[in-house]
Amino acid sequence: MIPALIILFLSALFLVWQGTLPLQIGFALMALSISAIIWRRIRRALTLRRIRLETKERKAKWGGIMTVVSGLSSFMGTSCHLFITRNDELVVEDVSGARLIPFPEIDRMALLYGRSVEKMGDRQLMKELGFRSIPHFSSVRAWVARNPRSRKRLLLVVRFQQPLNELEYSEMVVFSDIENLGNLRVFALRPEVAVKTAILPRRVRGKRRSLRKMTAPVLDHNQLK
Template sequence: MIIALLIFFIATIFLMWQGTMPLVLGIVLAAGSAAILLYMFVKNAHLSLKLQKAMKKYKAKWVGAVAIVSGLSTTLSRDSILLLNRQDELIIDGPYRSIVMPLESIERIGVLYGESIMRNSDRDLSTMLALGMMPNFSYIRAYLTRNPQAKRQRFIMLKPFATSEEIERSDMIVLVEGSALSNLKALLNRPEIASIARVLDKKHIRRDRKAGKLRKDEDKSEEQSAKQRHSQIKESIPRQNTGAHELWASGDMRVRGADNNDSKSR
């Protein structure tokens, strides 16, 4: 967003300098883009200062801004801070209170893009994230429908071993990465987090789909080759003309047996 605004601002100034764009329109567009850039700069500076204060307060090894999507009671603010302290505890810190979760109490941490949630079924997501349960992501899909821009953001799913009064539904806490300042990759690369985390990036989803498609193609080719082998074996077996089929079809087998018995009795 910031890069796009910078390009737009520079392009507006350049067109004004060339005389291609009217002066009044150029000034309005340049001033508008500059105001938005200034607002975003102040907002990021305020967030960075807030994260630094939280890191000093909890003596954290990592800190990042998140937004609560579902799983926690509404008494906790939606815009919160996620921290990892030196006691190996994940802390969700809000303006009014905080929740502390030791890493020993967390069974799985799943990280994936919102686009992956929309494109995959609950069963596939459970398998790819190794959740060991059948989750219900309908409320997350409803959130993504209301906020289409969140499809490009990463979602963080915290699945504890045991549920508590804080967790509302689905036995999971679902967060969404709030800012690029969070550097979520640094958290996932930590050994204590990597042991329980499962990350699905866009490349991973493409590889899984490609592998599934290749497996289907291999199954089809194996089935076709099996049919060909079966037909070749069938053609290689010499047919013996015993007349049994013709006799059975015409009903002469039963009659012939009866005639033989009659001749013997005679």
């Protein structure tokens, strides 16, 4: 959205400079684009502040805002709040209510970009992420295709020891940080998260330290059989 507003501003400026666009209309378009950019920045700052306050009020270790992609009864694309409590529980809150997931019930977690899901097959993802069985990412790929911005954003994959509950028969939940409000770098650094989480890619460009050191070891291929 912001790149489009910048293009609008520059286009209006160029057309005014060329004399092909009346000054009043040009200045109105430039003012509109600048105002929209500022408003989006302010709204983002307010949202981040709100999630920090909620995390502090709950005395939680971490908090973030994600988008549901698959695995929950919530509608696909629904925004939700995630927290890690002091009792090592993952709380997922959305319009349909709150879910409390103890960490011992989580088998494995993964952080990877949307484009990685598109490029890699399910068997390859199973091996790279250390899953014990083949995950099914077909619905996730379809969602990423419909939301191109998500290709450059991280996905959070959570696999459970057993289905979440009777109403939500799902062994895997996928969230997207499409709005970049998930605070996932801090999430990955939490010790209780790192021991269960695989990250793709395991090395961040410009960083010497490999992210694999912060993640749980990938299981040997023989163990996955």
